[in-house]
């Protein structure tokens with residue numbers, strides 16, 4: 001091993017998959033993301049979902065109003081695709097820079113996805129217009145067929161839905177989000193340039209044991225659910241490989257503890273506070289600190305066709321573990337922060 005690094009400077013990162021929510025929750029969580037990230041792809045799964053450009057514009061305004069005055073942050077808005085989506089509205093919103101991408105949730109796959117797409121072929125005409133206009137599609141890649149085991153839903157989605165979709169609409173730019181399996185890693189590596197993928201911080205750190213061993217641990221439950229260890233290792237290999245097809249989307253998804261610690265708990269891990277510190281730990285463990293900038297700051301903008309950020313952040317390795325809050329208080333209740341189950345020595349320097 002080479003000399004250990006105690007400090008690293010990166011172009012400021014972006015988060016290519018983030019849940020900011022609305023109202024009190026938005027106000028509480030936004031400053032944590034804005035402290036480290038310049039931009040984020042903001043998920044549209046509000047209640048009701050953000051399904052047209054006017055709603056995206058109103059949501060963007062609420063985000064900017066919730067941003068503390070001294071902070072800079074650019075929300076990149078998405079539209080929630082339904083079987084009633086109007087392609088002209090999507091294309092106009094994209095051309096006017098009001099939206100950056102469209103999000104496909106298979107109906108019932110995750111939190112607030114009941115108005116998602118039931119029959120993907122029904123949206124092919126919209127996807128064709130998006131392809132022609134260069135509008136990217138973000139995909140939650142899981143089938144929701146009750147016959148398919150929940151741990152297999154991502155791999156089955158690739159074969160049943162994604163491959164046919166890509167043949168039917170070959171020019172569409174796609175981001176397969178929050179990979180959780182070796183199957184998805186392999187698929188992305190071997191596919192053409194029209195598709196890339198995001199990986200979350202927590203899927204690089206936990207496998208399904210975190211959720212199920214020694215009692216049921218709802219704060220590690222998210223969608224897609226963490227898989228077995230071999231898949232986590234494949235994700236770490238992909239994220240630290242330097243391959244520009246893989247980039248960071250934290251999927252930080254806050255829920256009040258009362259909704260997580262329940263007989264039917266919500267899916268979602270809130271990691272915005274310590275995600276960069278956890279990533280530095282992971283990349284250091286893999287001997288790949290020099291590739292963190294690509295993963296967190298360069299590959300995402302390159303795929304979206306946006307410039308990388310001009311300014312930088314500095315990550316510092318402290319001798320003593322850094323104390324992150326275990327939970328935060330919000331106007332909608334207490335929210336537990338992702339616990340990586342190892343001491344974190346990295347911190348984003350405030351300067």
Ligand code: NCD
Nearest residue numbers: 019110111222223253267268
């Ligand atoms: C997300 C949420 O809570 O909105 N939950 C999650 O487990 N990731 C929805 C999602 O992105 O699937």
Ligand code: ZN
Nearest residue numbers: 019043251253
């Ligand atoms: Zn998400």
